[in-house]
Amino acid sequence: MPIYVVDDDESVCRALKTLLMTYEFEVITFNSAQSFFENVAHDDPGCLLLDIHMPGLDGWETQKKILASGSTRPVIFISAEKKDDALGRALKVGAVGFLQKPVNGQTLVDLINVSLEELANKNK
Amino acid sequence: MKQANDIKEPLLKKIIPNNLEVQILRLTNELKVRKRQLKQGADREKLAKEIFRGRVSRGADREKQGANREKQGADREKQGADREKQGADREKQGAVREKLAKEKFRKQTDELEIKSGQVSQGVHREKQGAGREKLAEEQFRQQSDEIEIKDGQLKQGANREKLAEEQIHIRTKAMEATFDGIFIIDAKKPDFPIIYANPSFYSLTGFTKIEVIGKNYFLLYGEAENVHSSEEIKQTLLRGKPFQGEMLHYKKNGKKFWCLLRITLVRDKNGSITHYVGNKTDTTMMKQRDSEIKEQREELLHVTRVGKLAEFVSSLAHEISQPLTAILSYAQAAQRLIKDREPQLQEILQYIVNDDQRAAEVIRRLRYLLKKTKPAFEPIEINSLINDTVTLIMPDITARNKTVKFELVTNPPSICGDRIQLQQVLLNLISNSLEAMEGNKDSHELVIRTSHKDNDRIMVEVKDSGCGIPTENVKKLFTHFFTSKQDGLGMGLSISRSIVEAHGGHLEAKNNPVHGATFYFTIPITKKNDQ
Numbered sequence: 015m016p017i018y019v020v021d022d023d024e025s026v027c028r029a030l031k032t033l034l035m036t037y038e039f040e041v042i043t044f045n046s047a048q049s050f051f052e053n054v055a056h057d058d059p060g061c062l063l064l065d066i067h068m069p070g071l072d073g074w075e076t077q078k079k080i081l082a083s084g085s086t087r088p089v090i091f092i093s094a095e096k097k098d099d100a101l102g103r104a105l106k107v108g109a110v111g112f113l114q115k116p117v118n119g120q121t122l123v124d125l126i127n128v129s130l131e132e133l134a135n136k137n138k
Numbered sequence: 139m140k141q142a143n144d145i146k147e148p149l150l151k152k153i154i155p156n157n158l159e160v161q162i163l164r165l166t167n168e169l170k171v172r173k174r175q176l177k178q179g180a181d182r183e184k185l186a187k188e189i190f191r192g193r194v195s196r197g198a199d200r201e202k203q204g205a206n207r208e209k210q211g212a213d214r215e216k217q218g219a220d221r222e223k224q225g226a227d228r229e230k231q232g233a234v235r236e237k238l239a240k241e242k243f244r245k246q247t248d249e250l251e252i253k254s255g256q257v258s259q260g261v262h263r264e265k266q267g268a269g270r271e272k273l274a275e276e277q278f279r280q281q282s283d284e285i286e287i288k289d290g291q292l293k294q295g296a297n298r299e300k301l302a303e304e305q306i307h308i309r310t311k312a313m314e315a316t317f318d319g320i321f322i323i324d325a326k327k328p329d330f331p332i333i334y335a336n337p338s339f340y341s342l343t344g345f346t347k348i349e350v351i352g353k354n355y356f357l358l359y360g361e362a363e364n365v366h367s368s369e370e371i372k373q374t375l376l377r378g379k380p381f382q383g384e385m386l387h388y389k390k391n392g393k394k395f396w397c398l399l400r401i402t403l404v405r406d407k408n409g410s411i412t413h414y415v416g417n418k419t420d421t422t423m424m425k426q427r428d429s430e431i432k433e434q435r436e437e438l439l440h441v442t443r444v445g446k447l448a449e450f451v452s453s454l455a456h457e458i459s460q461p462l463t464a465i466l467s468y469a470q471a472a473q474r475l476i477k478d479r480e481p482q483l484q485e486i487l488q489y490i491v492n493d494d495q496r497a498a499e500v501i502r503r504l505r506y507l508l509k510k511t512k513p514a515f516e517p518i519e520i521n522s523l524i525n526d527t528v529t530l531i532m533p534d535i536t537a538r539n540k541t542v543k544f545e546l547v548t549n550p551p552s553i554c555g556d557r558i559q560l561q562q563v564l565l566n567l568i569s570n571s572l573e574a575m576e577g578n579k580d581s582h583e584l585v586i587r588t589s590h591k592d593n594d595r596i597m598v599e600v601k602d603s604g605c606g607i608p609t610e611n612v613k614k615l616f617t618h619f620f621t622s623k624q625d626g627l628g629m630g631l632s633i634s635r636s637i638v639e640a641h642g643g644h645l646e647a648k649n650n651p652v653h654g655a656t657f658y659f660t661i662p663i664t665k666k667n668d669q
Contacts, residue, residue, distance in 0.1 A: 023460040029467035036474035067456060094459030116463040116498050119470035 015130060016040040020050045020076070021065040021092070026115075030063065030092075033119050039126070047071035047079075056083035061110075061126055061133075066093035077107050086136065088129035092117055200278055204257040207285055211250045214292060218243045221299070230322075230333055235306065239299050246288055246295075253281050319343065319418035323355050325403070325411045330355045330372075333413075342397075342418055344390035355416070375401060375414055384421060396421040455501045462501075466494045489533050496530055496565075503562055504633070517552040517664055518560065520588055520596055527564040528586070535584070538572055545587040553596055554664040559637045563645070566630040567600040567657045573623065574604025574654060581653060591660050595643070599658040606649045615647055 017039045021027050027043035034041045042060075044050040048070055054060075062080075066073030077089055091104045094115040104112035110129040113122060218240060257278060313320055319339030323330050335350050343350075356368050367385050374381040380402045387397040398421050404413040469490040476483055528535075528542055535542060568584065575581045581603035591597035607615065614620045616635045621628035631645075638645040638659045645659040 023464070025464040026460055026467075029464035029471070033467040033471040033474075036471050092463075094456045094463075114502075115459040116466035116494055118495075119467065119474075 016042055016060040017063065017126060018050060018054060018060055019043040019063045020045075020047055020068075021063075022046060022068040023065075026065070030122075034123070034126075037123050047073075047076040050076075051079070056080070056085040056087075059133075060087065061129055062087055062089045063092050063122075063126075064089050064109075066091055066095050074107065077109060081108055086133065088133050090122075090125055090129065092122075201258060203282075204254050207289075208250065208254050210289075211247050214296075215243065215247055217296075221303070231306070235302055239295065239302075242295060243292070246292055250285065250288060253285060257281055317419075319416075319420075321350075321355070321416045321418075322404075323414040323416065325375075325413050329357075330414075339418065342389075342395075342420055343387075344393075349390075371399070371401065375403070378403065378411060387418075396425045451504055455505050458501055459498065462494050462498050466491060466498075469494065492530070493533070499558065500562060500565075503558055504629075514556050515554050516557065518555050518557055519552055520550050520598065520661070521546045523557065523560060524564060524586055524588065524598070527561045528568070530561070531565055531568055534569070535572065538576065540572060540575060540582050540584055543583055543585045545585060547588045547590060547596075550588060550590075550596055551663045553641075553661045555641045555661060556637075560641070560661075563634040563637050563659070564598075564600070566634045570630065570657070571600055571602035571604065571654075574602050574606075576604075578604060593663075595660040595662055597658060597660050599656055601650065601654065601656040603650075603654040606653065607647060607655050612647065612649075616645070 017034055019027050019030050019034075019041060021030070021043070022045055024045060027045065031041040031043050042054075044053065046068065047064075050062075064073045064076060071079070073091055073093065077091075080087060080089065088110045089108070090110050091100075091112045092115060093100070093112070100114075101112040110132075111125050113125065313336050316336065317338055319342040320334075320336040321332050321339050322334040324333050331352050332350050332355050333352075335347070340346060340350070356372055367383070371381045371383075380400070382398075382400045384396060384398045387395050387399075389395060398419040400417040400419075402415050402417075403411050404415055406412050469487045473484060473487045473491070476487075524544070524546065568586075571584050575584070583603060585599070585601040587597075587599040587601065589597045589599075608622075611620075611622060616631050617628075620632075635645045638661070642662045643660040645657070647655055647657045649655050
């Protein structure tokens, strides 16, 4: 199952891809939410790692759009932003979790695995 | 016998003619009359004597009355003298007025004495002749009236003097009470002698009365004040104009103070200048406040220039987080790729990961601080905090070819603080020290010392042997955005200081006697009942 990464910072995309590939994930990266929506259908399987602070559609708006499309895709917010209620807000809008940048590899992978398992259970 | 008688009778008749008998009788009568007259004369003389004695006694009484009045006059003179004595401590002005009053009094007393003399003369004259008594009496009454008038005048004079004294008292007290240093110079003497100075003048300048009174104002201040100023003041006064100016003055002990000096002229009725009255106001506080306000304004301007601090840091944090995310991911990817191989490379990658996380933590704290959230306080053992912190920065220290020497107090009492914030302070101080020693091959050693400042505080010192702090920078070190580094933000020390102060301590810096500088801070020890 592929992992989608949406972040306006190209270096971050590339680094996360490099890291996740060592865990043998298939990783596809996008520099904007628009580009993600253009290339990935709402019912395509896979987990989404989503940056919040982006030009154009930001993380929150992207998540709103995903939910509106009826997709059940697990979304993990990854952001440098650390507002007191960021995790709470993320969970409220249906995200699996919120990780603050810079993210520790193992923590990220654990969260991805949990969300994929949950998704698999839901689909059974 | 008969014959004899016969003879005798005609003889007598012969010798004494008949009319002689009549003559004798007449003479006898005359004698009787004369005797009576004599007695009458003696009586008259006695009466005259009595009258005279009476007159003399009345004269003496009058003399006595005169003497009493003279005594009253003398008493008044004594009272005047007492007042003069009280007034002697007062200002020269008061003394002058009192002297005038005294002179007036003396004149009156003299007049009184003259009158007294005239009275005694009158008594003499009275003694000489009763005819003059009436005249003398008349004169005496006149003189008594005059004395009464004089007496009334004296009373009026005394009242006026009392009023004048009250006025002088109020004015003197006012002059003594004011915070300004007031002094009076005698303008009629060529050497500008000070004739009066109020208590504030002495406390302001530190000079004593003996050192000031009678001294030339400009000689007294010639050395202390700017010479140019002295000359300027003198010329202004000599041109008959008041002086006003603010200048740096020195106290007797050499301490500087800012002084607003104003000197005005006092003229007499004819318009000629008799005195100069000077007024010194200590404006040091005002000056300081002005310069503080100026500094604050400059600091504010600087902040405005940089942008709103929180926004600035927030965007900075975001920008730095991105590369930190990438670095961390790359390093962790590499670690996985060479898992169980290349132990040296593994170690290096671990350092990268650690430093990345430290940088992320600093940014996180920075944002946290700017949000002014309360730090998380917990009991901390200062030595272990220092050890942990140095471990974090050890790679940097080694890379720069420097060493750390620990001089830590054994079993220090625990302090209460935010571990990460205090670590941030230590990291900041250590990395500053490392940078100060950069490029100096002779300085290798960084000393970190802990000690008991007193019963309540622990002192932490970070001492380097680097380039030291230029004197002009010492004051500004802890100012926001002040930096002596080319790529510095000028935030480290100001943030460190606010962290230490939030912990109830103080962060200071000083240059070492020989090389480098020492940054030191105190942190209060946790009291047992606080835990």
